[in-house]
Amino acid sequence: MIEASHLSRTYRRGDGTPVTALQDISFTIGAGEFVVIRGASGSGKSSLLNILGCLDTPTSGQYRLAGEDVSALADDARSHMRSKRIGFVFQGFNLLPRATALENVELPALYADASPDRARARQLLERVGLGARAGHFATELSGGEQQRVAIARALMNEPALLLADEPTGNLDSAAGESVMQLLTSLHEGGRTIVLVTHDEHVASFADREIVIRDGGVASDTVRQRGRPA
Amino acid sequence: MSAARVVGSAWRSLARSRLRSFLMMLGVIVGIAALTALASVGEATRQETMRQFKRMLGTFDTLTIRPGAGSTRGMPSLGSVEPSLKFEDGPAIAAGVSGVKRVALVQQAFDVDVTYRDNASVPLVLGVSPNWADVRGESVVAGAHLSEEDDRSLARVTVIGADVARDLFHGEDPLGKVIRIADVPFQVKGVMASRGAGPGGSSLDNMLVIPVTTAAKRLFNRDYLTTLVVQLDDASASDRVAGDVRALLRERHRIIPPAQDDFTVGSPRATLEQISKVGSTLSKVVTGVAVIATLIGGAVIMSLMLIGVSERRREIGVRRAVGATRGDVMRQFLVEAILISALGGAIGVLFGAGGATVGALLQKLPPAYMWSMIGGSVALSVAVGVVFGLYPAWKAANVDPIEALRS
Ligand SMILES: Nc1ncnc2c1ncn2[C@@H]1O[C@H](COP(=O)(O)OP(=O)(O)OP(=O)(O)O)[C@@H](O)[C@H]1O
Ligand SMILES: [Mg+2]
Numbered sequence: 001m002i003e004a005s006h007l008s009r010t011y012r013r014g015d016g017t018p019v020t021a022l023q024d025i026s027f028t029i030g031a032g033e034f035v036v037i038r039g040a041s042g043s044g045k046s047s048l049l050n051i052l053g054c055l056d057t058p059t060s061g062q063y064r065l066a067g068e069d070v071s072a073l074a075d076d077a078r079s080h081m082r083s084k085r086i087g088f089v090f091q092g093f094n095l096l097p098r099a100t101a102l103e104n105v106e107l108p109a110l111y112a113d114a115s116p117d118r119a120r121a122r123q124l125l126e127r128v129g130l131g132a133r134a135g136h137f138a139t140e141l142s143g144g145e146q147q148r149v150a151i152a153r154a155l156m157n158e159p160a161l162l163l164a165d166e167p168t169g170n171l172d173s174a175a176g177e178s179v180m181q182l183l184t185s186l187h188e189g190g191r192t193i194v195l196v197t198h199d200e201h202v203a204s205f206a207d208r209e210i211v212i213r214d215g216g217v218a219s220d221t222v223r224q225r226g227r228p229a
Numbered sequence: 230m231s232a233a234r235v236v237g238s239a240w241r242s243l244a245r246s247r248l249r250s251f252l253m254m255l256g257v258i259v260g261i262a263a264l265t266a267l268a269s270v271g272e273a274t275r276q277e278t279m280r281q282f283k284r285m286l287g288t289f290d291t292l293t294i295r296p297g298a299g300s301t302r303g304m305p306s307l308g309s310v311e312p313s314l315k316f317e318d319g320p321a322i323a324a325g326v327s328g329v330k331r332v333a334l335v336q337q338a339f340d341v342d343v344t345y346r347d348n349a350s351v352p353l354v355l356g357v358s359p360n361w362a363d364v365r366g367e368s369v370v371a372g373a374h375l376s377e378e379d380d381r382s383l384a385r386v387t388v389i390g391a392d393v394a395r396d397l398f399h400g401e402d403p404l405g406k407v408i409r410i411a412d413v414p415f416q417v418k419g420v421m422a423s424r425g426a427g428p429g430g431s432s433l434d435n436m437l438v439i440p441v442t443t444a445a446k447r448l449f450n451r452d453y454l455t456t457l458v459v460q461l462d463d464a465s466a467s468d469r470v471a472g473d474v475r476a477l478l479r480e481r482h483r484i485i486p487p488a489q490d491d492f493t494v495g496s497p498r499a500t501l502e503q504i505s506k507v508g509s510t511l512s513k514v515v516t517g518v519a520v521i522a523t524l525i526g527g528a529v530i531m532s533l534m535l536i537g538v539s540e541r542r543r544e545i546g547v548r549r550a551v552g553a554t555r556g557d558v559m560r561q562f563l564v565e566a567i568l569i570s571a572l573g574g575a576i577g578v579l580f581g582a583g584g585a586t587v588g589a590l591l592q593k594l595p596p597a598y599m600w601s602m603i604g605g606s607v608a609l610s611v612a613v614g615v616v617f618g619l620y621p622a623w624k625a626a627n628v629d630p631i632e633a634l635r636s
Binding site for chain 1: 234238241242245246543544546547548549550551552553554555556557630631634635
């Protein structure tokens with residue numbers, strides 16, 4: 001599913017000095033895996049996820065997604081990749097505040113070459129347990145509910161890959177737990193999930209853990225799910 | 230993304246922030262309303278001016294020939310009239326120039342007192358040939374027009390205008406009564422139908438006519454005319470006929486180059502074109518002002534859109550993350566700008582047309598709408614949306630999604 005080889009990413013600060021966020025990162029993630037990426041703040045987790053999500057391109061190295069080399073794709077082609085293959089879940093939910101839950105879930109269909117599918121959006125809302133909230137505006141939902149709407153949105157175009165950056169970071173433990181349960185059940189349904197977190201407990205839901213330190217891979221461990229390594 | 234979905238999505242986005250959308254539209258509404266209203270009021274006024282001239286001239290399918298080179302300005306007086314136009318010039322033109330239907334002769338008198346018993350008036354006094362009423366399209370409400378017999382016999386008869394009838398007779402029946410024109414008694418033979426107001430709103434009914442032969446021989450002892458009115462078979466041949474008339478008169482008056490004409494051929498049509506040109510110069514200025522107002526409206530749209538783009542960075546980031554291309558974002562914002570502006574334009578046209586109707590009714594004119602201007606206004610508002618939406622849309626398309634999504 002994911003083949004990252006020797007990925008590096010160097011930013012330029014405002015004054016022109018380079019900041020190396022990622023350096024020589026290589027790993028592969030197979031279809032259906034549930035991988036958690038951990039690391040200290042500033043270690044480069046989000047930078048990595050942005051590249052995996054085709055929002056950003058590596059400064060050097062190669063990234064293949066579903067067999068396709070996307071490290072050098074142009075902006076439009078990366079948009080299409082995101083539309084077809086990737087679902088994002090953010091720490092801050094990022095729902096459109098003036099749109100209803102249902103409209104938020106439908107949003108990705110707007111940019112896919114598919115006909116709008118309200119029934120499917122409804123179904124997804126049922127799936128995340130929010131069928132009754134379809135007509136509510138995002139601002140009328142609790143954090144946990146918003147994140148579940150965001151997950152339904154991420155699933156709208158049936159992407160093979162779900163990327164989540166601290167999805168429970170803004171939630172209390174109960175809401176976080178329900179979000180993790182939802183992600184676990186999606187994983188069990190065959191979805192590939194890559195999740196960034198600080199949280200030891202959240203990490204325990206995954207069956208593989210990649211630790212990033214100073215922009216490089218510090219460890220890559222496969223483990224039994226539900227039991228911290 | 231299909232066009233319908235782009236428009237639908239832009240529409241929803243505008244509907245969600247009604248106040249801002251309205252504020253964005255305001256400038257365009259005002260500009261386009263002004264444009265439509267001013268243009269339509271201008272059009273109503275222009276049409277009224279045309280009607281006034283038509284009433285004064287009777288018809289447009291005429292040429293008027295006056296004595297003199299045409300350089301004298303202001304109100305003519307007896308002293309300023311050159312004695313160059315002769316009675317015989319009329320029949321000569323009618324016979325010698327093709328495309329001429331008939332020629333009416335007019336001898337105008339100046340400052341003539343007209344009295345009936347103790348009532349006095351100073352109307353316009355015209356000696357006219359019997360065909361004058363036909364050339365002008367005048368009709369009588371009582372009695373009859375001057376006849377060929379009146380002309381031949383130098384009859385002391387007159388046909389009076391509505392104002393003269395009112396001022397001298399105060400409701401009494403004027404027919405058959407004798408009035409004194411420059412102290413000579415004339416019998417009232419007919420009363421002309423009212424023509425209403427001419428250019429500037431002055432009455433066209435304060436006048437009377439007598440046979441031109443009577444005027445020349447019995448009243449003023451003058452053998453020259455103040456106007457020849459040439460009626461054309463076909464108004465579109467006006468220029469050609471004017472040329473022929475000129476050539477004929479130069480020959481008859483024995484004018485040899487380089488001597489100038491001792492007469493002037495005028496065409497109401499040309500005069501009217503002049504007038505409508507003046508009108509359109511004015512309307513160009515007015516249009517310019519309203520266009521500037523609309524452009525300011527466009528600038529308002531642009532600045533509010535730019536604020537909108539920075540406020541909606543997160544939304545843009547989300548859309549990009551779920552698959553929107555730069556082009557999708559650009560289109561969305563551009564279509565929003567165009568919708569706002571076009572909607573503002575449409576509302577402006579409605580207000581403008583309403584304003585023009587009220588304005589025309591206040592001036593007691595039939596309202597007129599300048600459809601070309603209304604169509605142009607709508608086109609202008611769409612163009613404003615495109616032009617002023619382009620930069621904000623480009624800004625929106627270039628929002629960095631990573632930056633925008635960082636929580
Ligand atoms: N656009 C940017 N320009 C310059 N430097 C950047 C930019 N984005 C990230 N960095 C730097 O790159 C490094 C890695 O940042 P990144 O956001 O990937 O860390 P992270 O592991 O996600 O941290 P956190 O856990 O706090 O979210 C940091 O030193 C950060 O300051
Ligand atoms: Mg981060």
